[in-house]
Amino acid sequence: MPAELFALANAFFFALHNTFTKKGLKYSNPPTAVLTSLSINVVVLWGVSLLFLPIKLLTVSGILIFVLVGFFQPGLTRLLTYKSIETVGVAITDPLRATTPLFSAALAIILLGEQMTVPIFFATLLVLAGIILLSQKDGNAKEIRWRYIFYPLLASFLGGSSQILRKFGLGAMPHPILAAAVTATSSLVVVTLTLWATSRKKAILALDRRCLPFYLAAGLAISVGMVAIYYALDLGQVVVVIPISSTGPLFSLIFTAIFLKGVERVTLKIILGATLIISGAVLLTLWK
Numbered sequence: 628m629p630a631e632l633f634a635l636a637n638a639f640f641f642a643l644h645n646t647f648t649k650k651g652l653k654y655s656n657p658p659t660a661v662l663t664s665l666s667i668n669v670v671v672l673w674g675v676s677l678l679f680l681p682i683k684l685l686t687v688s689g690i691l692i693f694v695l696v697g698f699f700q701p702g703l704t705r706l707l708t709y710k711s712i713e714t715v716g717v718a719i720t721d722p723l724r725a726t727t728p729l730f731s732a733a734l735a736i737i738l739l740g741e742q743m744t745v746p747i748f749f750a751t752l753l754v755l756a757g758i759i760l761l762s763q764k765d766g767n768a769k770e771i772r773w774r775y776i777f778y779p780l781l782a783s784f785l786g787g788s789s790q791i792l793r794k795f796g797l798g799a800m801p802h803p804i805l806a807a808a809v810t811a812t813s814s815l816v817v818v819t820l821t822l823w824a825t826s827r828k829k830a831i832l833a834l835d836r837r838c839l840p841f842y843l844a845a846g847l848a849i850s851v852g853m854v855a856i857y858y859a860l861d862l863g864q865v866v867v868v869i870p871i872s873s874t875g876p877l878f879s880l881i882f883t884a885i886f887l888k889g890v891e892r893v894t895l896k897i898i899l900g901a902t903l904i905i906s907g908a909v910l911l912t913l914w915k
Contacts, residue, residue, distance in 0.1 A: 630863025633863075640851045644845045644848040655838040659834060673812070685800065707781055734865075754903070
């Protein structure tokens, strides 16, 4: 299975995860969503690893690298994204978070010696343009709070940086499921300590039995998505994998139309955005 398909699977399952999470948030809050999804990641990924993989695949160097990855991704990037949505809104957050491929590509070229060819560069721009177009809010957007702009940009930078660390780490511990398990565990610890230290005695967990089925489904979906991105990085180049994995908004649009009817409507803007994303993904596949 080529790296591009794993990257596309990552986008699919992360979009599915977002859809389930949105449903669960109706009865809960973002910190609970992050902690629940990470906990499910840990249980599922370690369960699969212990049942089907030899533990000797774990190496000290690999563990250290993926523990470091877990400090930033996925836990802290999720928290930063939720904070940005809370302060400046989705219409501004999503386009800024879509800058992750640019950070990944720049770091891959600088640190990994990968080549940014003209077709790959052009395809990356198409994907980014499509994502930004899909993410734009119709009508009058809310006033921008410029001091909060750094939240989604920092999340994108951390996300892009973590892809480089993952690429290095897979050379030391060449099994994506184990790598994802170590990362999820590290991230769960970091996020738990961060929320505990910054909660100021406010309630963090807001568990409601109505949100649990959605969070369970979201956790399972994102577990598959995490494994998919590790396989994609193991088999392919960062400058090709990350733009394709960023096509999640296209799948989110489809899931919204199916599971959240009446919330979104198909417009010319959406058609153009989808066309740009698909064209960029195809170009990346043909000209990698």
